[in-house]
Amino acid sequence: xxxxxxxxxxxxxxxxxxxxxxxxxxxxxxxxxxxxxxxxxxxxxxxxxxxxxxxxxxxxxxxxxxxxxxxxxxxxxxxxxxxxxxxxxxxxxxxxxxxxxxxxxxxxxxxxxxxxxxxxxxxxxxxxxxxxxxxxxxxxxxxxx
Amino acid sequence: xxxxxxxxxxxxxxxxxxxxxxxxxxxxxxxxxxxxxxxxxxxxxxxxxxxxxxxxxxxxxxxxxxxxxxxxxxxxxxxxxxxxxxxxxxxxxxxxxxxxxxxxxxxxxxxxxxxxxxxxxxxxxxxxxxxxxxxxxxxxxxxxxxxxxxxxxxxxxxxxxxxxxxxxxxxxxxxxxxxx
Amino acid sequence: xxxxxxxxxxxxxxxxxxxxxxxxxxxxxxxxxxxxxxxxxxxxxxxxxxxxxxxxxxxxxxxxxxxxxxxxxxxxxxxxxxxxxxxxxxxxxxxxxxxxxxxxxxxxxxxxxxxxxxxxxxxxxxxxxxxxxxxxxxxxxxxxxxxxxxxxxxxxxxxxxxxxxxxxxxxxxxxxxxxxxxxxxxxxxxxxxxxxxxxxxxxxxxxxxxxxxxxxx
Numbered sequence: 001x002x003x004x005x006x007x008x009x010x011x012x013x014x015x016x017x018x019x020x021x022x023x024x025x026x027x028x029x030x031x032x033x034x035x036x037x038x039x040x041x042x043x044x045x046x047x048x049x050x051x052x053x054x055x056x057x058x059x060x061x062x063x064x065x066x067x068x069x070x071x072x073x074x075x076x077x078x079x080x081x082x083x084x085x086x087x088x089x090x091x092x093x094x095x096x097x098x099x100x101x102x103x104x105x106x107x108x109x110x111x112x113x114x115x116x117x118x119x120x121x122x123x124x125x126x127x128x129x130x131x132x133x134x135x136x137x138x139x140x141x142x143x144x145x
Numbered sequence: 146x147x148x149x150x151x152x153x154x155x156x157x158x159x160x161x162x163x164x165x166x167x168x169x170x171x172x173x174x175x176x177x178x179x180x181x182x183x184x185x186x187x188x189x190x191x192x193x194x195x196x197x198x199x200x201x202x203x204x205x206x207x208x209x210x211x212x213x214x215x216x217x218x219x220x221x222x223x224x225x226x227x228x229x230x231x232x233x234x235x236x237x238x239x240x241x242x243x244x245x246x247x248x249x250x251x252x253x254x255x256x257x258x259x260x261x262x263x264x265x266x267x268x269x270x271x272x273x274x275x276x277x278x279x280x281x282x283x284x285x286x287x288x289x290x291x292x293x294x295x296x297x298x299x300x301x302x303x304x305x306x307x308x309x310x311x312x313x314x315x316x317x318x319x320x321x322x323x324x325x
Numbered sequence: 326x327x328x329x330x331x332x333x334x335x336x337x338x339x340x341x342x343x344x345x346x347x348x349x350x351x352x353x354x355x356x357x358x359x360x361x362x363x364x365x366x367x368x369x370x371x372x373x374x375x376x377x378x379x380x381x382x383x384x385x386x387x388x389x390x391x392x393x394x395x396x397x398x399x400x401x402x403x404x405x406x407x408x409x410x411x412x413x414x415x416x417x418x419x420x421x422x423x424x425x426x427x428x429x430x431x432x433x434x435x436x437x438x439x440x441x442x443x444x445x446x447x448x449x450x451x452x453x454x455x456x457x458x459x460x461x462x463x464x465x466x467x468x469x470x471x472x473x474x475x476x477x478x479x480x481x482x483x484x485x486x487x488x489x490x491x492x493x494x495x496x497x498x499x500x501x502x503x504x505x506x507x508x509x510x511x512x513x514x515x516x517x518x519x520x521x522x523x524x525x526x527x528x529x530x531x532x533x534x535x536x537x538x539x540x541x542x
Contacts, residue, residue, distance in 0.1 A: 004452035012319045023452040034450070041446045043318070048439050049464050051432065052483065054329040054348060056383045056425065058211070059465040066447055068456035076205050077212040078286040079318060085452045102206030110202040117198065214378040244360035245377065289376075315364065315375045 001089040001139045004069060006130075008105065010118055011079025013039045016109075017121045019130060021140070023085075042073065042081060062094065076101060090139045104129050161233075165259050172272060182269035189271070193278020201283035204230065212287060216312050219289065220248050223280065223310075232256050236308075249296065252306040263300050271295040276308060288316045328494070328531050329467060329483045332433070333502065335515040336477030338441030340434045342518045346531050352389065352424035353381040359417035365408065370398045371426065372407045382423045390422040440481065444471065474499060494534040501526045 005020035015035035027034045042061075049061045063072045065088060072084045074097035082097045082105075108126040109115045115123055134140055175185045208226050213219040220238045228250075229235050236250035257273045271277075277293040284291050292311040297303035327349075333342035364376040365388070372388040388396055388407060399407055410416055428436070444458030462469040468486045472495035473479045480498050482491050505523035506512050512520065 020452070025451060025454045025456075027450055037446060038450055041443060041450065043320070044439060044443055045462070046318075048436060048443065049462075050385065051428070052436050052469075053464065053466050054350070054425075054483070055466050056351065056385065057464065057466050062463045062465065064447065064459045064462040066451060066456045066458060066460055068453040069451055071447075076202070077210070077288075078201055078205060079288065080202070087453070098209075106202045106206040110199045214376065214384045216377060218378075245362040246364070312364070312376070315366070 001141055002087050003090075003134055003137070003140050004085040004087070006085075006134065007035070007038060007081075007083040008121075009035075009039050009042070009081040009083070011081075012118060013043075014118060015039070015120065017126075017130070019127070019134075021134065038083070039081075042083070045073075063092070072097060074098060074101070080105070086139060093139070096137065096139075100130065100133065104133060161256065162259075165256060168257050168275070169261060176267070176270070182267055186269070186271050186274045189274040190278035190281070193275035193280075194282035195278075196275070197279040197282020197284075198286050200231070200279060201286045204283070213289075216245060216248070219284070220250075220310070224250060227283075240307075240309075242311075246312040248310055250308045250310070252308070255299065255306050258298075258300050258306075261300060268301065271298065272300050273298070273306070280308070280310065285316070288318075290314045290316055327485045328488060328491075328535055329485070331483075331498065331527065331531065332437055332440075332479075332481040333498075333518070334437045334441055334479040334481065337515065338438040339515065340437035341516065342523075343430075343433050343437075344524075344527060344531075346528070348427070350425045350427065351381065351383075352422060353386075354390075354420055354422040355380055355382065356418055356420050359414040361411045361417075365411070367399050367408065372396070372399050374423065385425070386423040387426045388421060389424050389426065390420075392420050393422075440469075440471070441479070444473070444479070470495060472496070472499065478502070488535075490534060490537050493537070494530060497530045497534070498527065501530055 002022045004023045005018070007015060008017040010016055013036075015038075018031070018035070027037070029037070045061050045064075050057060060075075061073050063070055068088070070086050070088055070090060072086065072090075072093040074082045074094055076082075080101065082101060084093050084097060086093065104126065108123060108129055109121055110117065112123060112126075115121060115126075121127070172185070172189070175188055176182075179185050179188065204227060207230070210222060210226070213222065224236045224238055234252065234254065234256065236252045238248055239251055240249040241247070255273055257276070261272060263270065263272065274295065277295065280293045281291060290313040292313060294309055295307070296309050297305060297307040299306045327347040329347055330343065330345045332340060335341050362377055362379070363374055363382065365372050366375040367373070374382060374384050374386045376384060378384055390396060391401060391407070391410070394402055396402070396407060401407060401410060440459075448456055448458040458471070458473065459469075460471055462471075463486065466486070467483050468488070468491075470482045470484065470491040471479055472492075480495050480502070482494060482498070484491055501523065502518075505520055505526055506518045507514075509520055509522075512518065
């Protein structure tokens with residue numbers, strides 16, 4: 001099992017944070033383009049899900065799987081979107097994403113008065129805490145060689 | 146997370162009186178700087194707004210509530226969870242408008258105004274106006290545009306402190322930006 | 326436990342077949358007096374609840390009927406604008422029926438092509454080599470399963486999140502498609518499928534799959 005990469009978007013679609021660990025393929029476009037495409041895709045999926053759902057939606061979109069990876073999505077009521085790509089072995093990462101939000105983003109970004117909330121996160125402390133947290137997860141466990 | 150566990154029985158918890166005094170000193174200084182009640186109200190609201198947009202994230206992280214779909218639900222969460230968590234009080238909710246888009250928070254003992262006696266000639270000052278800003282900022286982050294204002298204030302001799310909230314509209318998610 | 330609907334999309338993103346198997350769309354009717362307590366907005370030429378849930382009326386529901394008469398989009402049958410109608414005190418008290426609207430054919434076509442592009446983006450943004458597009462999309466109310474054939478036709482099944490063995494159903498649908506659409510000499514490729522035999526066999530496959538899903542729980 002492994003974790004490929006991780007994104008945070010604010011509610012205006014700005015990519016606040018991107019980090020990657022075992023990513024094997026780049027999308028072949030610039031990072032800025034990639035963030036836009038990712039946000040656009042999530043935005044469309046949300047709207048798609050809302051319309052096509054046969055019954056009333058509460059949390060809405062949770063994750064999707066392809067033949068190679070799984071994208072996990074978690075959105076806070078304030079519109080912050082956390083996205084994590086893992087391989088197919090990982091189960092639900094909803095709790096993990098919520099934990100990143102409540103114990104890392106809120107603690108080291110929101111409560112740091114020097115961090116602007118609508119700009120990419122520059123805080124090294126945040127980045128190192130995130131990295132440490134991700135690496136400590138059981139799902140991160142070194143890839144089977 | 147070391148900071149997280151420390152929070153349960155946080156030994157560094159700030160003394161409530163220190164908080165009240167700090168806020169008092171802040172308002173007093175603003176009054177000296179601006180010499181105008183309305184302007185001070187505005188500054189307090191602005192500060193509150195900036196606190197609100199951050200505080201809401203802490204609130205969501207800790208309370209794990211999901212998005213409100215009704216203003217009554219919102220009022221309940223503000224009073225029972227929000228005020229309780231950060232100020233230790235539970236305001237009474239009352240005076241609903243017939244359309245259900247306006248309500249009042251009635252505060253019996255506002256911790257911000259302990260020890261405060263308003264001097265003469267400040268009838269326009271809303272001493273605790275920072276609360277309005279906090280509420281506005283926090284609700285805006287959860288897609289609710291509201292108006293918040295003081296109706297009554299015990300500091301001005303009213304029986305109770307009353308903050309009124311009016312729902313204006315639901316804000317939508319940002320549409321992805323096009324090519325520049 | 327149910328299978329909600331099936332979509333078949335050709336390689337260009339066009340919807341060639343759609344079938345709603347099970348729909349349990351909630352509807353709520355309530356009598357209101359002035360002022361109207363629910364915040365509405367106009368979205369997609371429909372009047373939608375934006376805020377103010379109560380008594381089973383949920384955000385996202387549309388106004389289906391007023392005083393027992395079905396509405397037409399955002400207008401009453403006599404052409405009056407619903408938003409204006411609900412803003413005038415003299416029209417109260419009145420009954421309003423809310424619910425999730427049935428998708429129109431146009432909306433289904435749009436959703437199909439939307440998924441077609443999402444599928445492609447999902448593959449482009451893959452962090453791993455040689456990934457397919459979206460195969461399973463999970464939400465709290467349903468799971469969407471998609472199988473793309475080598476020739477680029479997509480079979481999509483929307484089902485309850487707990488419904489099992491959808492992969493078997495997708496394979497079966499592909500067989501039904503080859504047997505009763507492709508092998509039919511009067512069916513032109515990539516065009517909407519209109520064959521009775523196809524319909525009945527597809528429905529049979531779905532019903533069988535539902536039984537299979539239950540017996541295996």
